Amino acid sequence: MAVARKETPRERYRAQLRAEIKERAWEQIATAGAPGLSLNAIAKQMGMSGPALYRYFAGRDELITELIRDAYRSLADTVRAAGPGADLSELGRALRGWALDDPQRYFLVYGTPVPGYHAPDDVTEIASQIMEILLDAAQSTGPAAGAPDEERLDAHLAENRQWAAGHSASPAALRRALLFWTRLHGILSLELAGHFTGMGLDPMELYDSELQHLTR
Amino acid sequence: MAVARKETPRERYRAQLRAEIKERAWEQIATAGAPGLSLNAIAKQMGMSGPALYRYFAGRDELITELIRDAYRSLADTVRAAGPGADLSELGRALRGWALDDPQRYFLVYGTPVPGYHAPDDVTEIASQIMEILLDAAQSTGPAAGAPDEERLDAHLAENRQWAAGHSASPAALRRALLFWTRLHGILSLELAGHFTGMGLDPMELYDSELQHLTR
DNA sequence: CCTGGCGGTTATAACCTCTAACGAACACAC
DNA sequence: GTGTGTTCGTTAGAGGTTATAACCGCCAGG
Missing domain, CATH: 1.10.10.60 (Homeodomain-like)
Structure with a gap:
């Protein structure tokens, strides 16, 4: 203590x-x-x-910043609770559960930013912790090499991996973690914003399909 | 006249x-x-x-609604100008150009919604026009059938295709159009919100890779 | 005990949206 | 050309917000 x-x-x-x-x-x-x-x-x-x-x-801004901080912490706790040793599938399900549980909390983290706003340092710290968990899962999930049409991206990631903060993930794992993030966010973001309502399809089917594709 | x-x-x-x-x-x-x-x-x-x-x-809300309407129209015009007969690659580049040209305009269309707000009918009309162009491109771009791990999603889409508004696209084309939308939005949204800044990677590489993967 | 810091109050300034009431200028009919 | 009605812009004001300043009472530690 x-x-x-x-x-x-x-x-x-x-x-x-x-x-x-x-x-x-x-x-x-x-x-x-x-x-x-x-x-x-x-x-x-x-x-x-x-x-x-x-x-x-101190004011409205500080309160909102504090809420954003809590939202980030909550997300980090959620993905941490799924692991350690969780694969991308479990992480994906945990992420979706967290997002659907409180859409506005999700938007606080990944929604439209106010042009002037700059996140405090500890928030970016938490974000990189989340990314690290993601990288762990991505490394232990799929193959270590990419398909031919992924070569160019893998090469780019191999050369620009400072965002991985010294993580030992292979380029293919870097790519998987990144795509996990962008693809699932794409679906979640549109779903929570209501862009699927009235289309008569189940976003979960789409989500699961993407998740399966990412972990194959 | x-x-x-x-x-x-x-x-x-x-x-x-x-x-x-x-x-x-x-x-x-x-x-x-x-x-x-x-x-x-x-x-x-x-x-x-x-x-x-x-x-x-009539008030602030009507002005914002009008701006949203214009933003949708602008997006529809942009994707229309890429075609007709444009493939998904060209559409993807047009979309990215449009998004980067005015990030806040993009957020007006795809950003965090106000919980109470409901888009007027003509806006959803324009949205379905955009989707139709997307479906045209998706149908003329890739293979008509999906890989084994895409079967389940294709089946779901084959059964729930009212969002395609009578379009004759194959289930695989439906899937390609949908993934084009969700995946590219995922990247663009994160990029415009600044979530890639400081990571030291080029979002365009990611974007192009996804686009290439979608049109292979 | 008593004094300083802390928590709450009211008052006030400076914004905001939006309504109401008024005046002026314009377009159109005659 | 003159009258008349619509439209445009004004000021006034209600009611909301963030935020600061000044003040008062209470609790806590010396």
Whole structure:
């Protein structure tokens, strides 16, 4: 254990209130999306008057950033919980479950960014942790070499692999991890945004097919 | 020619002003995203006072809806201009060019939706026109049958093809069109959102590889 | 005990969307 | 040419937001 000085009641209260604020924020986001989040409404909901929340968050941006951070952490925990030693199939199912569980949380991570916004460092840190788990799974899943029409991409990835952060994955594994990410995100993103509704097809069939193709 | 009664100066003026409002709106969206669009700011920029704009748009929502409509039309025009008779490669390049040309326009079509919002009918009409062009290209591009691991999906698509609106594409072509859509969107969406920045890889290599794989 | 920090309050500024009421200018009929 | 009605733009204002400032009371540690 670390030093972990006993928490003062004040600190406990403060942490608890911050958590409740975030709880309400998630509820609001679930029903009105991130742009519909209102500090004032949260405060009113909690029985306090507007500016009180500024004791706990520097402003709306900091609250949203905190929610994004939590969303990233939640995703990392989810894929971690599927492993270690999980293959891409399990990771894919875990990802889909996480996305469907709270679409707005997914959009907080992978949705339309605000042009000015820049993610804090620890968020990109978590993102690379996720990528590492993905790379582990990708390496232990499929063949180590690619088909002829994948040569060019594999060569590019072999030369530009700094995003893999020293991971020992083969170029083919790098490619699989990357395609896992982009392809599944493509389907999930369109599905959650409702672009499949009315088309009369089951996105899960598409998803599973892609997943099977990635792990063959 | 249709009857096309001569436009009155009033109508001309009105149309011109509506166009200018939309022009300013696009500028704002490009720099601050859709949630940062402000009718007041547009009015001030144009030298009029706030409520004047309500003569031209019923409100912020109608303006945004109109921009979404224009974005869809622009995308449809772009893919139409690549054809007719364009194959998936050309369509893919046209799509990427269109997306990179104005990322926020792309996000207006495929980005995070506002939970309450429902697209008007003519927008879904345009969407199905785009899908039809895609299906044409998909049918004339690859093989008519799928690999063994694509059987299940092809069967599902053969049974649920109402989204193809009576198009005569083979199940394999349906699958190619769908994967063209989801896979390329996956890459474009992540690229435009900046999720590749700092990874040190070229999204275009990934994109081209996927495109080549789709048309092989 | 008492004093400083913390949590909450109200007031206020500066935005925003949107409605209402008014005035001016224009187009059209006569 | 004159009247009349529609349209355009204005200001005023209600009600919402974020955010800051000033103030007050309470709890906690010295």
